[in-house]
Amino acid sequence: MMGLLYTRSSSSSSSFKSILLTVFVLIVSSILLNSSNNQVEARILSNSNPTVYHTGDTVNVKANRVKSGLVSLDYYQAPFPKPNTTVGDSGSFIFKLSGNRKYDSLYDIPALVSLNCSHVGNTSYNVTSDQVNSLIDYIDNRYRVFMYIDDLPIGEKYSNHIEIGYDIGYLYRSYNGNKTNTVYYLNNHLNIHIEYTNSSSSSGGAEIVGVYVVAHSVNSNLAQECQYSSSESSRLILEQDKPLINMAWTYRVTWTNVTDKTWATRWDAYYPYVAAVEAPSIALSFFNTAILAVPFIMILFRVFRNENTLGGFVEMMDSGWKSIYADVFRSPKGFMTLSVIVGSGIQIATTSFIVMLFYVGGLLSIANDGAFTMTAVIVFAFCAVFGGYASMRTYIMLGGTRKRYNAVLNATFVSFVVLILLMIANTQLWSHKYTTAPSGGLVAIVIVLFIFMSIPLSLASSYFVNSWPPAGYPCHTNSIPRMIPKRKFYQNPYIMSAILGFIPFININVPITIYLNSMFFDLHYSASFATFIAVTLLFVNVLLVNVLIEFYQLSIEDYNWWWRSVVGPTFTALYIFIKMLVFGFSNFGSIATQPKFYYFMFSLVTSLMSALLFSAVGFLGNLYFTKRIYSTLHFD
Structure with missing residues (x-):
C-alpha cells in the first residue's frame, strides 16, 4: 500500500x-x-494437550494470585495455608513474563472421587490479629482469589459463563442513625465442581472440561464443619485486631460427567457471547x-x-x-x-x-x-x-x-x-x-x-x-x-x-x-x-x-x-x-x-x-x- x-x-x-x-x-x-446466531464458538487455541485422569490420580491444583483491578499479588502474600516445604513456581516462560506464577497448593483432589469435606492442610489454624486486619483490607478492596485446576482458571459460574476467581470475603453494612456498622465475612470454604468427559484414548479415563467454585463463609466452631447456611451464627466473622483461634480452611469436591462439552471447547465458558x-x-x-x-x-x-x-x-x-x-x-x-x-x-x-x-x-x-x-x-x-x-x-x-x-x-x-x-x-x-x-x-x-x-x-x-x-x-x-x-x-x-x-x-x-x-x-x-x-x-x-x-x-x-x-x-x-x-x-x-x-x-x-x-x-x-x-x- x-x-x-x-x-x-x-x-x-x-x-x-x-x-x-x-x-x-x-x-x-x-x-x-x-x-x-444465538451462540458462537469461541475461537480459542490452547498450547497444551489434554491430561487423561484415572480414578484416584492426583489432579493438578495450583495457587496463582489475589487480584483487585490494577493490583495483583502472589497468592501466598495473603494469609492462606502454605505448604511447609518450598513452594514450587511453575508455568510456561510466557506465562511468567505476564507477571503470573503458579504455586503448589495444599488442595488434594483425587480424580473422579467426590469429597464431602476436606481440610486445606491442617485441621485448624490460628490467624494473628495482623493477618485478620490484612484479610479485612483485602475484603474492603474487593480482592479475588485466582487458582488453576488442570490449567483451567477456577471461577464462579453464572447462567452462560464463568467469571474468573472468587471473592476472599464479603461485607455487610447496616445503618443505625448516624452510625454505620460493618461486618466482614471470610470465605474459608469452597465447593469445587469439576466437569469431565470420557476420554477417547485407548486406556480410557477422563478429561476435565470445566471447573467452577462456590465460596462460602463457614464458622468452623460448629459441631460439623463444611456446613453452611444463611444464618449469622454459621458464618465466619472477622473483627479488627481480633485473632482467629482454631479456624479451618475446608473444601468439598463434586465430579460431574457432562456430554455437552469437549476438551477443545472447555474455554468457551470463559467467553460469554x-x-x-x-x-x-x-x-x-x-x-x-x-x-x-x-x-x-x-x-x-x-x-x-x-x-x-x-x-x-x-x-x-x-x-x-x-x-x-x-x-x-x-x-x-x-x-x-x-x-x-x-x-x-x-x-x-x-x-x-x-x-x-x-x-x-x-x-x-x-x-x-x-x-x-x-x-x-x-x-x-x-x-x-x-x-x-x-x-x-x-x-x-x-x-x-x-x-x-x-x-x-x-x-x-x-x-x-x-x-x-x-x-x-x-x-x-x-x-x-x-x-x-x-x-x-x-x-x-x-x-x-x-x-x-x-x-x-x-x-x-x-x-x-x-x-x-x-x-x-x-x-x-x-x-x-x-x-x-x-x-x-x-x-x-x-x-x-x-x-x-x-x-x-x-x-x-x-x-x-x-x-x-x-x-x-x-x-x-x-x-x-x-x-x-x-x-x-x-x-x-x-x-x-x-x-x-x-x-x-x-x-x-x-x-x-x-x-x-x-x-x-x-x-x-x-x-x-x-x-x-x-x-x-x-x-x-x-x-x-x-x-x-x-x-x-x-x-x-x-x-x-x-x-x-x-x-x-x-x-x-x-x-x-x-x-x-x-x-x-x-x-x-
Missing part, C-alpha cells in the same frame, strides 16, 4: 479490485452470520462510515468525472483547490519531525494489524496467558522495517538531505520515549511488589529486541531506500509562496478535526470498554470479529474524516495541509484518553489501594501510540488523495 502512496500515479486493475471487494464481502457476511453489545456496535460503525462516505463519494464524482450536476458544498468548493496547485506540494517546516511521526505510526499500524489477526485467530486468548504481551513486543520490533521505510520515503519526498540523522531518529526516538514512560509508570507497581508489573525477564527481552532487532531492522530498511529518487508530484511548485486568504474562526481545520474526530472514536468505544474489562476485571468476551470490524472501520473513518477536512481546507485556498493531516487525527486519540480516564475514575476511584498514577501513565502511553497510528494513517490517506485529485488537472 505504501508503494502506491509514494508513486507519481497508480491505478488498480479490475481483478485486484474484485479480489478486495470479495474479501470485504466475505468478512462482512461472516460477521452478520455470527451476529444472527455478547450479541446484545456486538450487533449494535457493528451497526453503528457501519452507519458512521456511511455518513462520512456520502460526501466523499460526491467529491470523487465531482473531481474525477467532471460532473456539474451534484451541486451543494462540493460545487462551491470546486474552484478553490484548483487555484493553489502551485503551492499545495510545498514542503512544510519541520518535516524531519513529520517523517519520524509517520514512520513510527506505520510501525504501530502494522503491529496492530498483525496482532489483530492473531487475536481473531484465537492465538491470544486466556488459554495462552501472557501471549498477547509477548506477541505485541516481538511483532512491534519486527515491524520496525516498515517504520524505517515509511519515514525515509517521506523525508526524501519532502526534500530532506540529512538521511542518516533521520534514520537514527526514527529508529530510536519514539520507541525510547515510550519505553521511558512505561518504566516510569511501572515504578509504582515495582515499589509495591505487584505482580502486575512486568518481570525482569520481560524488561530484558524488550531491551534486547529493541537494541538487536528493532533498531537494526529500521536502519536497514532506511538504508535500503535512501538512494531511491524522491516521489514526484503531479504539479510543480512556485518559488514564491502564495498568500493564504484570511479565514473565519469556524473555518479552522483544527476545530473541524476536534469536532469530527469524535466520529471515529464512536466505533472504538465499545471495544475499548471490553478490552479494559478483560484486562483489569477478567471479564472476557468472544467479540474478536466485532473488534476486528470496529478497528477496521475506525481506520476507514479516520481516513474519511481527514480527507473531507483536507478537501475543505484546500477549497478555501489553504495549502498548509501537511501538519494538519498529522495533528488532526490525534483528536480521536484524545477522546480515547478521556474515555480511559473516565473508566478508571469510575471503577478505581473509590478503591484507595489502586495505583492510579500507573493507570494514568498507562492511559497516556496508549493514547500516545494511538495518536501516532492515526496520524500516519491520516497523513498517508491525505497524501494519496491530494496527489490523485491534482493529477486530474491538465496544463498546457
